[in-house]
Amino acid sequence: MEQKLRVGILGATGMVGQRFISLLENHPWFEVVTVAASPRSAGKSYEEAVGDRWKMDTPMPEAVKKLTVLNVNEVEKVASTVDFVFSAVDMTKEEIKAIEEEYAKTETPVVSNNSAHRWTPDVPMVIPEINVEHFDVIEAQKKRLGTTRGFIAVKPNCSIQSYAPCLAAWKEFGPKEVVATTYQAISGAGKTFKDWPEMVENIIPYIGGEEEKSEQEPLRVLGKVENGEIVKAQLPKITCQCIRVPVLNGHTAAVFINFEKKPTKEELIEKLVSYKGFPQEAELPSAPKQFIQYLEEDNRPQVKADVDYENGMGISIGRLREDSMFDYKFVGLSHNTVRGAAGGAVLCAETLTAKKYIQAK
Numbered sequence: 601m602e603q604k605l606r607v608g609i610l611g612a613t614g615m616v617g618q619r620f621i622s623l624l625e626n627h628p629w630f631e632v633v634t635v636a637a638s639p640r641s642a643g644k645s646y647e648e649a650v651g652d653r654w655k656m657d658t659p660m661p662e663a664v665k666k667l668t669v670l671n672v673n674e675v676e677k678v679a680s681t682v683d684f685v686f687s688a689v690d691m692t693k694e695e696i697k698a699i700e701e702e703y704a705k706t707e708t709p710v711v712s713n714n715s716a717h718r719w720t721p722d723v724p725m726v727i728p729e730i731n732v733e734h735f736d737v738i739e740a741q742k743k744r745l746g747t748t749r750g751f752i753a754v755k756p757n758c759s760i761q762s763y764a765p766c767l768a769a770w771k772e773f774g775p776k777e778v779v780a781t782t783y784q785a786i787s788g789a790g791k792t793f794k795d796w797p798e799m800v801e802n803i804i805p806y807i808g809g810e811e812e813k814s815e816q817e818p819l820r821v822l823g824k825v826e827n828g829e830i831v832k833a834q835l836p837k838i839t840c841q842c843i844r845v846p847v848l849n850g851h852t853a854a855v856f857i858n859f860e861k862k863p864t865k866e867e868l869i870e871k872l873v874s875y876k877g878f879p880q881e882a883e884l885p886s887a888p889k890q891f892i893q894y895l896e897e898d899n900r901p902q903v904k905a906d907v908d909y910e911n912g913m914g915i916s917i918g919r920l921r922e923d924s925m926f927d928y929k930f931v932g933l934s935h936n937t938v939r940g941a942a943g944g945a946v947l948c949a950e951t952l953t954a955k956k957y958i959q960a961k
């Protein structure tokens with residue numbers, strides 16, 4: 601790319617905003633030129649606005665430290681400085697819906713980590729290896745919004761990333777019923793152990809709204825485009841329990857599954873490790889070379905050993921075995937703030953750029 605695209609981060613001071621900033625440091629196509637946040641941060645330097653709340657393992661990139669934080673509500677002003685934005689704003693669902701549409705209407709593409717637009721019929725919700733064709737609905741969305749280049753695209757919830765890729769890889773065997781339990785890291789709630797000491801040696805069996813997302817969102821990802829809208833898949837039926845566990849990064853899922861046509865274990869593993877999509881074919885900058893790894897050891901995947909597989913963009917699966925009540929059971933692991941949040945959104949933006957939906961203004 602001759603000239604990098606100018607990127608804005610909406611909600612830049614929160615944990616997902618920080619993850620965007622650290623993932624985009626030295627990105628070959630994108631350069632963070634604008635950081636926007638709530639009015640109380642506006643006018644401060646990014647370094648000052650974040651203060652001691654920098655939660656990444658790597659230091660704050662020098663290039664953003666001195667950027668002046670803009671007020672995210674001053675939509676025209678923010679939009680005039682960038683080619684597109686990543687959204688990680690922290691507002692009510694209705695406010696997020698409205699502000700993301702406002703940005704799109706300034707002809708600024710919005711790639712969002714938020715759940716607000718995940719069920720808007722003409723907004724694509726994409727895991728680029730699985731359902732890149734869902735970006736086709738952008739044309740219908742632009743007609744509705746009255747834009748020529750502004751639109752919203754979203755990525756799905758972090759909790760589904762440890763098992764939804766398997767459902768896609770195993771599509772030809774007809775996944776019919778899924779029972780999943782997710783064990784979710786505290787960074788999914790935007791926290792570290794320092795700001796959530798109650799989580800040390802603790803488990804909380806409730807994450808607001810998470811079970812519905814974990815049951816429904818895979819169906820939208822596995823759905824199809826019809827008349828400019830996404831129509832969700834009917835199968836598999838999914839039931840899910842979501843548990844908060846004392847882990848910093850990494851969502852694990854323990855899953856039971858029934859198929860229309862029961863495959864062999866070897867067939868299932870072969871489908872997982874050979875599964876790839878547009879990001880691998882186009883060799884996008886953030887694409888994992890191997891999207892899904894299968895680990896043979898009985899004690900894998902483990903958070904400490906495997907969460908950073910493929911720089912946090914790959915999925916680790918293990919313990920696939922026959923079950924006495926279901927056809928099979930297995931365990932999956934993904935990095936919730938990389939593949940499951942900012943990294944998944946960056947891969948969507950790279951896909952949208954490669955497909956010319958995002959271009960310099």
Ligand SMILES: N[C@@H](CC=O)C(=O)O
Nearest residue numbers: 757758759784788789
């Ligand atoms: N809601 C999730 C974060 C996913 O995007 C969580 O709480 O872990």
